[in-house]
Amino acid sequence: MSIAPKPAGPIRVLIVDDHPMVRDGISEMLARQSDMEMVGEASDGAEAIAAFQAAAPDVTLMDVQMPGMSGIEAIAGIRSISGEARILVLTTYAGDVNALRAIRAGAAGYLLKTCVRGELVDAIRAVHSGRRVVSPEIAHALAEHALDDPLTERETAILRLVADGRSNKEIARHLALSVDSIKAQLKSIFAKLDVHDRTHAVTIARRRGHIEP
Incomplete structure (x- = not known):
């Protein structure tokens, strides 16, 4: 299914998280940014794909562990719809294996929910502009285990x-x-x-x- 061209203006953000309070907090944060707006929200991977098709966001904030379809599965699903989709993972899970799976599925960034508000808005802008963003602790873990033999x-x-x-x-x-x-x-x-x-x-x-x- 084709995605309609994105209109000029604020960065349009889709929020995907199974915790309503997290979605509300991010929505309030976006509302305080003059160059951002929330255009949709979802509580699991399947809803995320449907919301992406409906809203055509510039950046999708995606949790990893959710009931039903996981965030990583949703990333792959969204990227199969649009190879230009820009997805930023925002999660509590700091594991390097999870991060690697998300990046391989098509995520442009991987942040932890412990990041400060300024880091998150800067990351959204960076991903929107085509750059990659990875939390320093995640980057360290990825480097530390880069040469490890993977588990089968x-x-x-x-x-x-x-x-x-x-x-x-x-x-x-x-x-x-x-x-x-x-x-x-x-x-x-x-x-x-x-x-x-x-x-x-x-x-x-x-x-x-x-x-x-």
């Missing part, structure tokens, strides 16, 4: 089951693998995450965004 889909699936409290035998049965195979893959996971036990592996995996918090 199977290893991530095993980690999720470990996080659920499943034993090696239960994981093997669930994934139709041998217990020895699970042990070998856990050894690989521990090496990639630089940990020595299951509990620490889950903690680091959640912190970095390999698995859901």
Whole structure:
């Protein structure tokens, strides 16, 4: 579906977040900026795609973790509609893996909700002008892990089951693998995450965004 040309004037912002108070706070902030206006809001990824089609915003502020369709899925969906869409992630999740997924899906920036108001409005202007914006702590984490071996889909699936409290035998049965195979893959996971036990592996995996918090 084609998107209508964007009119000249203030930066038109779509706010996507599953918390109404967050949306209200951002809306009030935008109202105080002479060069910005809110043109729509959504509470999940599916609503975000529909709102993007309806409002044709200049910049979309997108949360990552939401019920139903996630923010990262919504980013990919919006970018499939318009390759020119400019999306700025605004989230509480500081994990470098989440940030990398969002950027690969098409996000132009990744900010944490702990940022000050001035940083957010500056980031909106920067993304609107075609630049990329990443929180310093996210940029540091991305650089720190840039050369790490990524977890495979199977290893991530095993980690999720470990996080659920499943034993090696239960994981093997669930994934139709041998217990020895699970042990070998856990050894690989521990090496990639630089940990020595299951509990620490889950903690680091959640912190970095390999698995859901």
